[in-house]
Amino acid sequence: MRREDAVTLGPPGTRDYIRVEGLRVSYDRENTAIEDLDMVVGKGEFVAVLGPSGCGKSTLLHVMAGLLRPDAGRIDIGGRPAGGAANGESPRIGYVFQDHRLLPWRTVGQNLSTVLRAAEVNPEEIEERIDRYLGMLHVERFRDTWPMRLSGGQRQRVSIARALAVHPAVVLMDEPFSTLDEVTARLMRQQLAELWQESGQTIVFVTHSIREALFLADRIYILTRGPARVFDVVTVPLDRPRGYEDPRLTELEGQIVARVMEVWGYGAVDVPPDREG
């Protein structure tokens, strides 16, 4: 892929609200998940992290959220070191996991109030934020409902509302729509794109779907198959709002597929002679 192609390759941006430098994470002596990874994300930017399944994308988010300690390197968010969730000094994170991770014994409203109380938001504001963010995600009518009574899409909406309600420095999203049916997932992507434009929230979105990354993100960090390194950084040259079936998006998808085939490990696959052409 050349820079003149519709997808332009950008140098790591000049806006560096989130700065990841020389990150290395290993599970043990033999298994390195992330190797020498650099990344920058601007304030209010929507960045997708794209890579094949199991390449270390989720590990990157875990380190950003303080759930894992890196072996080397550092992550700063808004000028403060990230990676210590227990440390009140580190920036507040909103996290949308692959599964909803709501407390099943708390109603939808209580799930939000639990994290808001932990964030020391005052009681009047807690009520106001619950109403506002559930409303924003169109799930306000489920405020007094147990999460088990909701559909997968509704639960994930509540999970996004919870992440936004704590007014985080950044929202980390780990393949949040991968367990949903395609129709619901498309609707959710559409709503997330609108929500991001409304809120101006900084979002780091992990996915293995090239089309999803192109539809949602300003820039895409393409990672190598594990250990994860930055293979390429792509600036998406599409205006918003975007269409999921937009032909230009399909064209960009084709270009990226062609580019990552080899590095994601599919280029060397031999086709048996009897199946050729």
Place this chain on the structure above:
Amino acid sequence: MAVRAARVGPIGPERLRRAQAFVVAALLALAVWQLATFISDGWVPSLAEIATAFAEDVTTPSVYAEIWITFKRILIAFAGATSVGIALGVAMGLSRRITAFFRPIVVLGLAIPDPVYIIVAILVLGTDESSGLIAMILALIPFVVNIVVSGVRSRDRGLDEMSSVYRLGRRRYLIDVVARQVAPALIAAIRTCFAFSWKLVVLVEALTQPRGIGAQIYLSFRLLSPEHMIALALIFILVLRAVEALVFAPVERRVLAWMR
């Protein structure tokens, strides 16, 4: 029409079948008992004798005083064992180091037969009330710990990560995340503990105490009155079942409401 019948139908007959099974089992047990009466040459009291003794005991006010004494002992042993057992079980479930320290003690505690606790306590502390209570608490703690540790270990680690990301803090994490996940196991532990307390307290009272239902059952044994032994046990079982139905069941319904 056929579909509607299939949807609505099973609820009624299923309950009826369960009720029938219960009635058949109860009648069978009574028949076996009565048969045992005939072939035991009078040593197994007949159903009529037990019914007479039951009516006699249930209308004797002093029996309720004995029940109250036993019930207080059960409550003390139950409270002591559950509070220590739950605290230790949660700590062991969350920390491998604490588990490494206490695991051998808990395993040993589970292996020791209950009467050994009681006999050793009597030998060391004498026959006053505290020795029996301490023996019961020590005998019950390993059971509670075992159930609670399993519950804590099988918790959803994804919710641990959520708690950490949203900085719920230690207290909120324990109350809102761990305790609620462990609630079914905790309720099982509390019920088990309550049931075991009753069995042990009768043994303790029979061996060491002049008062309480266990002491009265032992007195009936010495007076060669098995029908009163059985009648007293039945009365106390009814009391415990009432406590189960009026206290534990509503608490369980409330705590596990989100599951329904």
